[in-house]
Amino acid sequence: MAQLQKQTVRNFFRRRPKETSATVTRQRIRLPRWLPYGLVGLGIAVLVVLAFRPTPIPVDVGTVTTGPLQVTIDAEGQTRVKDRYVVSATVDGRLQRIDLEAGDQVEANAVVAQLDPLPLDSKVRMAQARLQELRAELIGVDTQRPKTEALAQAAARLQSTQATQQATAAEVEETRVALEQARRDRTRAQNLEPRGAISRQAREAAELEEDRLVQELAADEKRLGSAIANVSAAQEALALLREEQRDPDYLEDAYRAQIRGVEAELANLVDEADRTTIAAPISGTVLRVPDKSARFVQAGDPLIELGNPGELELMIDVLSTDAVQIEPGDSIIVDQWGGPEPLTATVSYIEPAAFTEVSALGVEEQRVNVIGTLSGSRAHALGDRYRIEARIVTWSGDDVLQVPVSALYRCGESWCVFVVDDDRVQPREIAIDHRSTMAAEVTDGLQSEERVVLHPSEQLQAGRQVKAR
Structure with a gap:
């Protein structure tokens, strides 16, 4: 750098040869030799300061406002007809094809389905014939007395069965005695054979004789059981004949x-047979026909669903932990129903029993159905089982100091926010009460129109400079 400055001075004097030595002296005083070094050092210092100076953190900024606030429980649901009537098959049989379509109007007691009555008519005729037969047999009871020959x-x-039983019992006893002797012979042969007193063939013959007698005893005992059963049957038959002989009124x-x-x-x-013709229980509209085809049905199978589509109610399933915060009379705001503006409804009742449902994440949840009544003239645009998104209002206020929920973060057991003041942030502990999905009611710690950081990150610290995005 010094060489460059010297060369510059020389060039300067070369271009201006007419100047005097006094002038050159004055110019050299104006350009001291340390000046270039000082300028370079100053530039480096400026660069270092700029490099290590903390830059403002870009953040999203929200404002503390005062206005209406609603605390809602958001859930999906569907519409349903208040009074639904499921017309079912009353008996088993073959169903004729159903001519009704969804949307048709029917009157009370009008025929809506027909089962084939022929099988039942055949059973009726068979029962009538059986009844006539029994009445004829009742008349001829006196002619059916047991005869002496019988x-x-x-x-x-x-007597014959008793004799057979006695003979079989004697055979069983004889075989049992022979079996006991065979067992003794087998034991004696097994003891003598190792000592060489008898041959192996003799020992095997003793064992075979024992096995044969075991089987023979089993067969004899089986025949004895059959003989005993025959005796019992003969005794019962004889007793029945004697009873019929003594008392003919028994058959009557x-x-x-x-x-x-x-x-x-x-x-x-x-x-x-009379119930094969199925009539409508009420006057209404056909909501659904599960299957119009002719087929075999069983008693209780659903055939047609009837109701009044103009009388709808909402069925919203919420978590059981949220259901305890809902009371009959709470307002319901219906969104995503297909119309330009939300619908309104009122909670009628909360079902007393919960049910288990598996969420999209595979977690079992206990949920409860909240039933609401629609209001407004636009509700007729909905139909049965239409999907809706509902917001059940559990609390509301008109003039509420509120802060965006995204500005809150936990600081110990309390809630805090970062307040923006002169492009710098300061953490502040606040107290909140009611809270919705978007805003929370502030009871202490903030004032209206104050600015707070939304979605605070770990980079924020007290006094840190920020800039709004």
Whole structure:
């Protein structure tokens, strides 16, 4: 740098040869030799200061305002008809094709579905024929008394079965004694064979004899059981014949009981046959027909849903922890229903029982249905099971000092904000009360029109310079 300055001075004097030596002396005084070094050092210092000076942090800034505030619980829901009637199949049978369409109007007691009555009519005729048969048998009870020959045959059969039982019992006992002897022989043979007293073949023969007698005893015992059962059957048959011989009124009572049973069955079949014609319970609109095709249905299968689409209510499911904050009469603001402006409704009641639902994240949640009543003339634009987004107002105020929720952060057990003053931030502890998704009510620590930092980051510190984005 010094060499450059010297060369500059020389060039200066060369371009101006007419100047005197006094003038050159004055010019050299004006350009001291340390001046270039000083200028360079000053520039470096300025650059260092600029490099290490903290730059303002760009932040989003919000304002503390005073105005209306609502605390809401936001949830999805759907509309539904207040009084829904599900017309179901009354009996099992083949359903004829349903001619109604969703949206059709029906009158009370009008036929809406028809089941094929032929199978039931056949059962009715069969029951009637059975009833006539039983009545005829009741008349002929006296002619059905047991004959002497039948009693003699039953007694002879009993004696025969008893003799067979005794013979079989004797065979069982004989086989049991032989089996006990065979077991002793087998034990003796097993002890003698290792000592060479008998051959292996003799020992195996003793074992085979024992096995044969075990099987023979099992067969004899089975025949004995069959003989005992035959004796019991013969005794019961003989006792029944003697009872019928002594008391012919027994059959009359039996036939009368059967007649009463068939009469009850016949009445039930007639009732079921009458219920194959299915009528509408109310006057209303067909909301849904699950399946119009002819098919076989069982009793209780839904066929048609009826209701009045003009009488709608809201069904909003909320978390059970939020449901305890809701009371009947709270206002409901209905958004995202398809119209240009929100609808209004009122909470009618909260269902007393919760249900379990798995969230999109796979977490089981306990939820409760909140039922609301729509109001306003535009509610007729909605239909059954339309999706809506609802905001249930649990608290509201008209002149509330409020701060954006995004400005809050935790400082210990309290809430704090960063207040912007002269482009610098200062942390301040505040007290809040009611809180919505966008703003919180300030009860202490802030004043209206004060500016606060939104979404404060960890870079912010007391006194740090900021600039609004």
